[in-house]
Amino acid sequence: MSGLAPRGGAAEARPGSTGRKWTMAELEQGTPLAPVPAGHTPLIKLRDLSRSFGSRQVLRGLTCDIYRGETFVVLGGSGSGKTTLLRHLMGLLQPPAGQLRIEATDRHPALDLGQADQDAMLVWRRRLGVVFQNAALLNSLTILENVGLPLIEVDRRPAPEVHERVCQALRKVYLKPEDILHLKPAELSGGMRKRAGIARALIHEPEIVLYDEPTTGLDPVTTTGVGSLISDLRDRLGVTGVVITHDLGMAFAIADRIAVLHRGRFIALGTPDEVRADENPVVRQLLTGSVDGPLTEGYA
Amino acid sequence: MDRGSSTQFASRLARGQTVVVEGAGRELVQNAASAGRALMLLSDVLGSLGHVPRALPSVLKQVAMSGFGSLFVLALIAGLTGMIMAVQTGAALEPFGATSQLGGIIAVTFCRELGPIWAAVIVLARVGAAIAAELGTMVVNEEVDALRCMSVDPVRYLVLPRFVGLIIAMPLLAALADAVGMAGGALVATTMFNQPLETYLDSARQFLVPLDFYSGLFKAAVFGAIIAIIACARGLGTRDGAEGVGRATTSSVVLNVIFVLLADLILTWAVQVIVKPVLG
Numbered sequence: 001m002s003g004l005a006p007r008g009g010a011a012e013a014r015p016g017s018t019g020r021k022w023t024m025a026e027l028e029q030g031t032p033l034a035p036v037p038a039g040h041t042p043l044i045k046l047r048d049l050s051r052s053f054g055s056r057q058v059l060r061g062l063t064c065d066i067y068r069g070e071t072f073v074v075l076g077g078s079g080s081g082k083t084t085l086l087r088h089l090m091g092l093l094q095p096p097a098g099q100l101r102i103e104a105t106d107r108h109p110a111l112d113l114g115q116a117d118q119d120a121m122l123v124w125r126r127r128l129g130v131v132f133q134n135a136a137l138l139n140s141l142t143i144l145e146n147v148g149l150p151l152i153e154v155d156r157r158p159a160p161e162v163h164e165r166v167c168q169a170l171r172k173v174y175l176k177p178e179d180i181l182h183l184k185p186a187e188l189s190g191g192m193r194k195r196a197g198i199a200r201a202l203i204h205e206p207e208i209v210l211y212d213e214p215t216t217g218l219d220p221v222t223t224t225g226v227g228s229l230i231s232d233l234r235d236r237l238g239v240t241g242v243v244i245t246h247d248l249g250m251a252f253a254i255a256d257r258i259a260v261l262h263r264g265r266f267i268a269l270g271t272p273d274e275v276r277a278d279e280n281p282v283v284r285q286l287l288t289g290s291v292d293g294p295l296t297e298g299y300a
Numbered sequence: 301m302d303r304g305s306s307t308q309f310a311s312r313l314a315r316g317q318t319v320v321v322e323g324a325g326r327e328l329v330q331n332a333a334s335a336g337r338a339l340m341l342l343s344d345v346l347g348s349l350g351h352v353p354r355a356l357p358s359v360l361k362q363v364a365m366s367g368f369g370s371l372f373v374l375a376l377i378a379g380l381t382g383m384i385m386a387v388q389t390g391a392a393l394e395p396f397g398a399t400s401q402l403g404g405i406i407a408v409t410f411c412r413e414l415g416p417i418w419a420a421v422i423v424l425a426r427v428g429a430a431i432a433a434e435l436g437t438m439v440v441n442e443e444v445d446a447l448r449c450m451s452v453d454p455v456r457y458l459v460l461p462r463f464v465g466l467i468i469a470m471p472l473l474a475a476l477a478d479a480v481g482m483a484g485g486a487l488v489a490t491t492m493f494n495q496p497l498e499t500y501l502d503s504a505r506q507f508l509v510p511l512d513f514y515s516g517l518f519k520a521a522v523f524g525a526i527i528a529i530i531a532c533a534r535g536l537g538t539r540d541g542a543e544g545v546g547r548a549t550t551s552s553v554v555l556n557v558i559f560v561l562l563a564d565l566i567l568t569w570a571v572q573v574i575v576k577p578v579l580g
Contacts, residue, residue, distance in 0.1 A: 125448070
C-alpha cells in the first residue's frame with residue numbers, strides 16, 4: 001500500500017484541478033465529522049476507528065456516521081482498507097471500545113461493538129445480511145440449504161416455510177428456484193452463485209445489509225438488477241446498505257452518500273455530486289480511472 | 301582462498317546459521333501456537349457436546365464418510381500385516397515347536413496395538429488430511445466468515461460433527477482391523493505352519509483378556525478425537541490462500557502422527573501400569 005504513495009512530499013496538480021500542488025498530508029487528510037442533516041438519524045457511528053496488523057496500519061482514524069435507511073458506498077483502491085472496515089462492521093474484527101457504535105432502535109438497545117460480548121454480537125449479526133465478494137456459499141450444500149441456512153440453523157423454521165422463503169428470495173435476485181434449488185454451488189455459473197449469495201443475505205429480512213463487491217463478475221444486466229435491488233430494499237423496506245465496490249457506475253447510481261477510502265482514511269465523503277466535484281487528486285484519479293496521478297506515481 | 305573471500309565466506313556462514321536458527325525458532329513458536337489453538341478448539345467442542353442430538357445427521361454422515369470410506373484400505377493393510385506378522389513370528393517360533401502360540405501373539409498384538417494404530421494411520425492420512433483441506437478451503441473462500449455472520453457457530457456446525465463422528469468411527473475401524481489382522485494371521489498359520497484353525501483360535505482365547513480388546517477400542521476413540529481436533533484446528537487456522545491450504549493439510553498429517561503416537565505411549569503406559577493392576 002505504501003508503494004502507491006507519491007515519492008516526493010508533494011503531488012503534481014492534475015488537469016481539471018485548481019492547479020495548485022497538494023502536499024502528502026493534504027492528499028491523505030481525513031474528512032471531518034459532518035453535522036447530521038435534518039431528517040436523518042445515525043445508525044452506525046465510527047469514531048476514530050483504527051486498526052493495525054503488525055506494523056502495518058490499515059485503518060487510520062475513520063470517523064463518520066452512517067444514517068438509518070441510506071445506501072452508503074465506500075470506494076477506494078486495492079489495499080485502502082475497505083474490507084477491513086467491512087470486517088469490523090460484520091463483527092469479525094473487534095475495535096477498541098468507543099470506536100464503532102450502533103445506535104439504539106425501537107427493537108434493539110445501543111451497542112458498542114468494541115465492548116460487545118458474544119450474545120450481543122449474535123444479536124448484532126442477526127440484524128445483518130452480508131453479501132460476500134465470492135458469494136461464500138457452502139460447497140457441500142444445495143442452493144436450497146445454502147440460502148435457507150440461517151432459517152434452518154438459527155431460526156429452526158419448518159422445512160415447508162424454508163422452501164417457500166428460499167424460493168421468494170431467489171426470485172428477488174432473478175433466479176428461477178425450480179431450476180437451481182437442488183443444485184450444488186459448483187454447478188452454477190459465477191453470476192448465479194453471486195445472486196444466490198445475495199438471496200441468502202436477504203432471507204431473514206435484515207435491517208442492515210453489507211455488500212462486499214456485489215457486482216464483481218456479473219453481466220451488465222444482472223449488475224443493473226443488483227443495483228435496483230439495493231435501491232429497492234432501501235426504498236421499500238428502509239434497509240440500510242453499506243456497499244464496498246469498485247464499480248463507479250453502480251456506486252453513483254445507488255449511493256445516497258459516498259466515502260472515498262485512501263490509505264486507511266476517508267479522504268472524501270458526501271453526496272455523489274459532492275464527491276464528483278471533489279478536487280483531491282487521489283479522488284479525481286479514482287473517479288476517472290486515469291493511470292496518471294498520485295496513486296500510480298513512481299511506478300512509470 | 302584469500303583473506304577477503306574467507307571473511308565473506310565466514311559472514312555468509314554466520315548469516316546462514318542465523319537464518320536456520322530463526323527458521324527453527326519461528327517453527328517452534330508456530331507449532332506452540334497451533335497446539336494452543338487446538339486446545340482452545342477442544343475446549344469449545346467439549347462445551348458444545350450438548351448439541352450432538354441436533355447434529356446427529358451430520359455426525360452419521362461423518363461416520364459413514366470416514367468409516368466406510370476407509371474400510372477397504374484398512375482391511376487390506378490389516379490383513380497383510382497379520383500375514384506378515386504370522387510369517388515372521390511363526391518362523392521364529394518354529395525351531396522351538398511353539399507355532400501353536402501364534403494365534404495368541406497375533407490377537408494380543410492386534411487388539412492392544414496394531415488395530416487402533418493402523419486405523420489411526422489410515423484415518424489421519426485419508427480423513428484428517430481431507431478435513432484440514434476442506435476447512436482450509438472454506439476459510440479461504442470466506443465460507444467460515446459467512447457462517448459467523450449468519451450467527452452459525454463454526455465449531456458447532458463444522459467441528460462437532462467431525463469430532464463425534466471420528467470418535468464413533470475409530471473404534472469400529474479398530475475392531476475391523478483386529479478381526480481382519482487375526483484372520484490374515486490364521487490364513488498363514490493354517491497354510492504355512494500347518495496349525496489347525498481350532499488351535500489358532502484356542503491360543504487367541506487363552507492369551508487375550510477383555511481388557512486388551514476394550515483398551516484398544518478406547519485408544520482408537522482417543523485417536524479419533526486427536527485426529528479430528530488437530531485437523532479442524534489446522535484447517536480453521538489456514539492463512540494465505542491455496543498455499544496455506546496445502547500447508548495446513550501437510551502439518552495436520554505430521555502433527556497427527558506425532559500426537560497419536562504420543563497418546564498411544566501414554567495410554568499404553570496407563571493401561572499396563574495403572575488399570576491392569578487395579579482390575580487384576
